[in-house]
Amino acid sequence: MTKSQSSIPKDTLMWMYETLVLIRRFEEQAKREADQGRILGTHSAIGEEATPTGICAHLRDDDYVLGNHRSHHHCIAKGVDINEMMAELLGKATGTNKGKGGTMHIADATKGMLGANGVVGSNIPVATGCALSAKVQGKDNVSVVFFGDGASSQGSLHESMNLASIWNLPVLFVCENNRYAESTPFEYAVAGQSVANRAAGYGMPGVTVDGQNVIEVYEVAGEAVERARRGEGPTLIEAMTYRYHGHFGADNPRGYRTAEEQKYYEDKDCILYMEQFLIESGVATKERLEEIDNDAKAKVIKATQFAIDSPYPDPSELLSDVYIKYP
Amino acid sequence: MVSTSVRALTYAQAVNEAFHQEFERDPSVILMGEDVAGGAGRSEFEDAWGGVFKLTGGLIGKFGPERVRDTPISENGFVGAAVGAAATGLRPIADLMFVGFVGVCGDQIFNNMSKMHYMFGGKVKLPLTVITSTGAGVGSAAQHSETLYSIFVHFPGLKCVAPSNPYNAKGLHAAAIRDDDPVIVFNNKQLMGGVGGGIHVPEDSYVFPIGKADRPKEGTDITLIGISYTTYQCLKAAEILEQKGFSAEVIDLLSLSPLDEDAVLSSVKKTRNVIIVDEDYPMCSMASELSAIIAEQAFDFLDSPPIRLNAPHASVPYSPVLEAEYIPSPEKIAQAALSILE
Ligand SMILES: Cc1ncc(C[n+]2csc(CCOP(=O)(O)OP(=O)(O)O)c2C)c(N)n1
Numbered sequence: 001m002t003k004s005q006s007s008i009p010k011d012t013l014m015w016m017y018e019t020l021v022l023i024r025r026f027e028e029q030a031k032r033e034a035d036q037g038r039i040l041g042t043h044s045a046i047g048e049e050a051t052p053t054g055i056c057a058h059l060r061d062d063d064y065v066l067g068n069h070r071s072h073h074h075c076i077a078k079g080v081d082i083n084e085m086m087a088e089l090l091g092k093a094t095g096t097n098k099g100k101g102g103t104m105h106i107a108d109a110t111k112g113m114l115g116a117n118g119v120v121g122s123n124i125p126v127a128t129g130c131a132l133s134a135k136v137q138g139k140d141n142v143s144v145v146f147f148g149d150g151a152s153s154q155g156s157l158h159e160s161m162n163l164a165s166i167w168n169l170p171v172l173f174v175c176e177n178n179r180y181a182e183s184t185p186f187e188y189a190v191a192g193q194s195v196a197n198r199a200a201g202y203g204m205p206g207v208t209v210d211g212q213n214v215i216e217v218y219e220v221a222g223e224a225v226e227r228a229r230r231g232e233g234p235t236l237i238e239a240m241t242y243r244y245h246g247h248f249g250a251d252n253p254r255g256y257r258t259a260e261e262q263k264y265y266e267d268k269d270c271i272l273y274m275e276q277f278l279i280e281s282g283v284a285t286k287e288r289l290e291e292i293d294n295d296a297k298a299k300v301i302k303a304t305q306f307a308i309d310s311p312y313p314d315p316s317e318l319l320s321d322v323y324i325k326y327p
Numbered sequence: 328m329v330s331t332s333v334r335a336l337t338y339a340q341a342v343n344e345a346f347h348q349e350f351e352r353d354p355s356v357i358l359m360g361e362d363v364a365g366g367a368g369r370s371e372f373e374d375a376w377g378g379v380f381k382l383t384g385g386l387i388g389k390f391g392p393e394r395v396r397d398t399p400i401s402e403n404g405f406v407g408a409a410v411g412a413a414a415t416g417l418r419p420i421a422d423l424m425f426v427g428f429v430g431v432c433g434d435q436i437f438n439n440m441s442k443m444h445y446m447f448g449g450k451v452k453l454p455l456t457v458i459t460s461t462g463a464g465v466g467s468a469a470q471h472s473e474t475l476y477s478i479f480v481h482f483p484g485l486k487c488v489a490p491s492n493p494y495n496a497k498g499l500h501a502a503a504i505r506d507d508d509p510v511i512v513f514n515n516k517q518l519m520g521g522v523g524g525g526i527h528v529p530e531d532s533y534v535f536p537i538g539k540a541d542r543p544k545e546g547t548d549i550t551l552i553g554i555s556y557t558t559y560q561c562l563k564a565a566e567i568l569e570q571k572g573f574s575a576e577v578i579d580l581l582s583l584s585p586l587d588e589d590a591v592l593s594s595v596k597k598t599r600n601v602i603i604v605d606e607d608y609p610m611c612s613m614a615s616e617l618s619a620i621i622a623e624q625a626f627d628f629l630d631s632p633p634i635r636l637n638a639p640h641a642s643v644p645y646s647p648v649l650e651a652e653y654i655p656s657p658e659k660i661a662q663a664a665l666s667i668l669e
């Protein structure tokens with residue numbers, strides 16, 4: 001254990017473990033809902049739990065997180081209620097978005113989660129605007145946007161990095177590089193083979209981090225968040241990670257990547273790593289970690305029951321929320 | 328119709344066949360889009376996806392990665408590249424996976440694609456095709472379920488077609504590729520998913536002319552005008568009306584720009600009543616446009632005002648109970664017809 005690792009407060013370490021496990025159990029259930037045909041499908045975040053967990057460990061409720069199409073893990077790490085999330089997946093009135101948004105649009109402004117987003121790259125400028133707002137209003141909140149390796153090819157990222165840099169905005173651009181955009185490999189689509197390197201062109205720090213290692217993510221994010229809060233501007237973080245399942249729903253990843261490659265990442269699983277770390281550093285016992293896992297499973301069962309028992313929205317909801325006042 | 332001569336294809340198979348035939352016919356045809364082949368750069372995984380809706384499978388194996396190009400997620404980049412390539416001797420097809428992504432590449436479509444031929448005094452031609460997917464009904468929520476015909480139709484310089492079945496889908500894709508103007512092809516997700524599929528599609532290459540509507544059902548009491556998936560809904564509604572003793576004629580619009588005004592007007596003048604069924608948002612929609620044309624040019628023939636049946640003025644909801652209310656259903660179409668006819 002290095003010095004900096006030992007300096008992470010015990011509560012934070014345990015919160016991170018609980019969050020990793022809760023995301024994993026939630027996502028397993030979401031996948032079951034899809035596999036059993038109760039919902040169309042989701043973009044599974046299994047395997048990618050550590051990046052938002054290590055980053056959100058530094059965030060307050062009044063900091064902003066914006067996500068993409070694969071965002072359940074961002075939402076849970078930012079503290080969105082999993083009962084409401086599961087209800088949203090089932091299209092129920094008690095969902096985070098009253099059933100109107102579904103898996104790709106979960107949002108809870110009270111928790112600073114300003115939304116998943118189905119259009120790749122679309123939330124990056126919005127997050128930049130949240131950071132602008134904090135700065136103009138003289139607040140010290142920071143804004144974090146998560147996007148994929150695929151999204152790094154959208155102009156929206158490049159325009160936003162430039163804006164954030166010239167205006168010195170408190171924003172973290174966090175690329176979850178899971179090596180694929182649908183079936184398209186990162187090494188085909190990203191010239192120069194690095195997203196982080198692109199930061200240099202916009203005069204901001206660009207850091208690559210092992211996205212399977214929540215401790216490393218935590219440390220890199222800590223510096224970036226503090227920099228942003230101090231008013232020293234944006235950071236680009238590229239977290240190297242992997243999705244264990246297909247892109248969406250029933251997509252079979254064997255069509256475009258090898259079992260060996262997948263095993264390499266599964267062996268570096270973020271939860272296994274953290275379990276070992278906590279036990280070896282004496283922060284928690286194996287029994288305690290099992291209790292946490294059982295607790296997460298129970299919470300997910302409860303959330304699923306809550307969602308099933310909840311009513312569907314009234315058909316009149318179709319026409320509400322289009323405007324605040326109209327005409 | 329069951330017969331040994333029926334060569335039943337799905338919508339996706341029919342479009343795929345058109346692509347293969349046009350690639351074969353004309354070496355200047357190229358394709359760009361995300362995962363149009365899939366597994367890019369890895370020979371062992373070549374053609375991993377063949378397009379999200381399976382329209383473009385098999386092309387890379389036959390025609391190679393020079394002509395069949397998986398792109399990074401950069402719609403403004405590759406749609407703009409299609410404009411440049413079209414201006415300089417190629418006949419590109421760009422796959423805009425979902426029509427809402429026009430928000431990313433609107434600059435290229437609206438500011439360049441639609442205008443270059445005109446602005447440059449007719450001296451540059453853009454023989455390119457944009458294919459895109461439309462429609463609600465599959466639980467994909469607000470950003471992946473739009474229809475948006477009228478945004479494109481609004482622009483002079485763009486031709487727009489919306490096939491309704493495997494037969495006309497094959498012919499319209501071939502026609503779009505061969506056309507020397509930019510053509511946008513709207514492919515409905517439910518149709519691509521199999522609804523209305525399995526009809527006869529001739530193997531030989533053919534074009535379905537752009538600018539022509541079809542009349543899949545003749546009738547005398549009312550005209551139901553459908554576009555793409557709503558044509559299927561109109562045909563179902565016509566069956567309901569038949570049971571109630573009314574004879575509905577169905578016009579399948581197919582070409583949104585240019586519009587087959589003659590087909591619309593001659594049907595309406597005959598039946599004297601009309602409902603336009605359009606899955607797009609209602610304001611300034613195809614239904615609005617058709618209703619205006621009918622009012623202007625067939626007013627004296629009408630027994631009742633034209634009725635527009637659109638989706639509501641709201642984004643597409645996720646919840647299945649709300650989404651079911653969203654799309655004009657056969658029952659709603661029939662109900663609207665009965666409100667005039669009974
Ligand atoms: C503008 C846009 N283009 C294409 C898509 C279709 N699409 C959805 S997710 C995806 C891949 C995204 O890859 P990446 O950004 O790496 O995120 P990941 O799915 O790997 O988490 C694509 C192409 C989209 N939703 N939006």
Ligand SMILES: [Mg+2]
Pocket residue numbers: 148149150176177178179180181182
């Ligand atoms: Mg990715």
